[in-house]
Amino acid sequence: MRAYTYVERERFELRDKPRPALVDARDAIVRVTLASICTSDLHIKHGSVPRAVPGITVGHEMVGVVEETGADVHTVRPGDRVTVNVETFCGECFFCRHGYVNNCTDPNGGWALGCRIDGGQAEYVRVPYADQGLDRIPDGVSDEQALLVGDVLATGYWAARIGDITPDATVLIIGAGPTGLCTLLSTRLHRPRRVIVCERSASRRRFVSEHYPDVLVVGPEECEAFVRCHSDHGGADVVMEVAGTADTFRLAWQCARPNATVVLVALYDEPQVLPLPQMYGKNLTFKTGGVDGCDCAETLHLIATGALDTVPLVTHRFPLSRVDEAYRLFESQADGVLKVALEPGR
Ligand SMILES: [Zn+2]
Numbered sequence: 499m500r501a502y503t504y505v506e507r508e509r510f511e512l513r514d515k516p517r518p519a520l521v522d523a524r525d526a527i528v529r530v531t532l533a534s535i536c537t538s539d540l541h542i543k544h545g546s547v548p549r550a551v552p553g554i555t556v557g558h559e560m561v562g563v564v565e566e567t568g569a570d571v572h573t574v575r576p577g578d579r580v581t582v583n584v585e586t587f588c589g590e591c592f593f594c595r596h597g598y599v600n601n602c603t604d605p606n607g608g609w610a611l612g613c614r615i616d617g618g619q620a621e622y623v624r625v626p627y628a629d630q631g632l633d634r635i636p637d638g639v640s641d642e643q644a645l646l647v648g649d650v651l652a653t654g655y656w657a658a659r660i661g662d663i664t665p666d667a668t669v670l671i672i673g674a675g676p677t678g679l680c681t682l683l684s685t686r687l688h689r690p691r692r693v694i695v696c697e698r699s700a701s702r703r704r705f706v707s708e709h710y711p712d713v714l715v716v717g718p719e720e721c722e723a724f725v726r727c728h729s730d731h732g733g734a735d736v737v738m739e740v741a742g743t744a745d746t747f748r749l750a751w752q753c754a755r756p757n758a759t760v761v762l763v764a765l766y767d768e769p770q771v772l773p774l775p776q777m778y779g780k781n782l783t784f785k786t787g788g789v790d791g792c793d794c795a796e797t798l799h800l801i802a803t804g805a806l807d808t809v810p811l812v813t814h815r816f817p818l819s820r821v822d823e824a825y826r827l828f829e830s831q832a833d834g835v836l837k838v839a840l841e842p843g844r
């Protein structure tokens with residue numbers, strides 16, 4: 499089968515590989531019908547994910563059809579349409595039992611697919627702990643509607659869940675890339691009084707205004723003054739930092755009101771500075787990133803009812819044979835690209 503492979507730093511290639519087989523009784527083999535490209539794939543490509551293993555198939559956000567299951571798989575059967583979770587987790591250790599599945603203590607726990615073991619930018623993928631890692635797609639929900647469930651939507655949904663959002667809150671979301679937009683969609687489910695999105699790119703700001711006209715939109719330069727003006731207590735009650743730069747980290751705590759919650763959803767490339775003397779007295783609560791992706795059944799239900807819709811985020815489609823071109827487009831952020839769907843069947 500064809501599989502997009504991490505050969506070495508700066509080099510991904512579409513290669514022929516044998517179809518994956520069951521290794522453990524809790525595994526399932528999934529025929530991938532749609533996969534997407536994530537910014538984390540680019541991090542692997544550029545060498546900023548040291549634990550990524552050369553030779554593996556990349557891709558950790560996909561949907562497909564179960565082909566084969568091990569003897570100890572109980573929740574899915576061959577023929578089921580499923581979403582694949584970015585995280586591998588056992589469901590039994592201390593962290594899994596408390597919902598902190600990102601910190602599962604299994605050797606394959608956490609982000610393994612498309613990083614430490616073969617992922618889903620391929621025709622088939624082996625999913626360990628299939629009872630935990632696969633969720634059945636409800637009838638009436640398309641592959642495209644479900645595509646982001648296992649990774650960026652899981653992240654946005656988790657961020658909104660831990661964000662302490664109350665009905666009278668002003669929520670500031672910094673960054674309107676795919677994860678920022680999924681954070682926005684999930685935040686709106688909590689019905690806060692106001693949502694403000696701060697985004698550098700004019701085309702992404704326009705996307706937010708067009709699709710979510712109730713959301714206030716601002717660029718980073720005006721952000722602090724704008725938030726002060728459009729909030730009730732001198733700053734945002736909740737800040738979601740989804741951009742991941744030194745500037746946006748600073749902006750996040752500066753725009754927060756005293757006693758606010760700041761959720762750091764972003765994955766930073768470098769350490770950030772906490773200027774504690776300047777912050778003294780602000781009494782902020784920081785929650786640091788690393789999605790616990792265990793709400794996929796719930797988000798699939800919300801998609802089925804129409805409460806969540808990520809389809810507008812999937813702006814481009816490519817057959818797997820043109821994956822190099824798809825990566826170039828995704829990385830360039832040209833042509834209003836947000837998410838790219840790859841079709842391994844073509
Ligand atoms: Zn990802």
Ligand SMILES: [Zn+2]
Nearest residue numbers: 588591594602
């Ligand atoms: Zn576990």
